Amino acid sequence: MSEKQKTVETVVKQPAAQSTIKRFFELLFMLFSAILVLFSWDSAKKANEENSILRSELRRAKADSGGGDNSGTRCTVCLDNPREIMYQDCGHVCACSDCTARIRRTDNRCPVCRQDIASIKPVYIS
Known part of the structure; x- marks a missing residue:
């Protein structure tokens, strides 16, 4: 090479x-x-x-x-936490985020009117 x-x-x-x-x-x-x-x-x-x-x-x-809560802002499911989630389509503001998570995992129906929950939005009640 x-x-x-x-x-x-x-x-x-x-x-x-x-x-x-x-x-x-x-x-x-x-x-x-x-x-x-x-x-x-x-x-x-x-x-x-x-x-x-x-x-x-x-x-x-x-x-x-x-x-005691006389204002009616407690969750309708657990009656302990404040209401903080609005269900879309029916418009009910009736549950806390913990109960909403449990509802969405199980039957996904509004606890008030039993309508299917399309989506949720957080709300702030003062």
């Missing part, structure tokens, strides 16, 4: 080696990104569960300190 052919071979081999190293670092970066996404997803899920628990505790604390 001549000197010229050896030089050509080494020049051709170098970009392949650089390409392999570049590809390795790209894959390593993608793996790192996937791990970060999974960690973020898990953290968001835990935060959402904690928010739900804290909301329930806050409702209970407000109910305990408020005494």
Whole structure:
């Protein structure tokens, strides 16, 4: 083999080696990104569960300190939490978010008129 052919071979081999190293670092970066996404997803899920628990505790604390409710704003299902969800199509505001979640999982019907619930909206009664 001549000197010229050896030089050509080494020049051709170098970009392949650089390409392999570049590809390795790209894959390593993608793996790192996937791990970060999974960690973020898990953290968001835990935060959402904690928010739900804290909301329930806050409702209970407000109910305990408020005494009797004469305004008629208590959930018609559990009679404990305040009404905070409006059912679409019938328009009833008759249940709390906990009872609504349970209703949506089971028969998905309004507890007042028994009409199918198309969607729900949060409402704020002052």
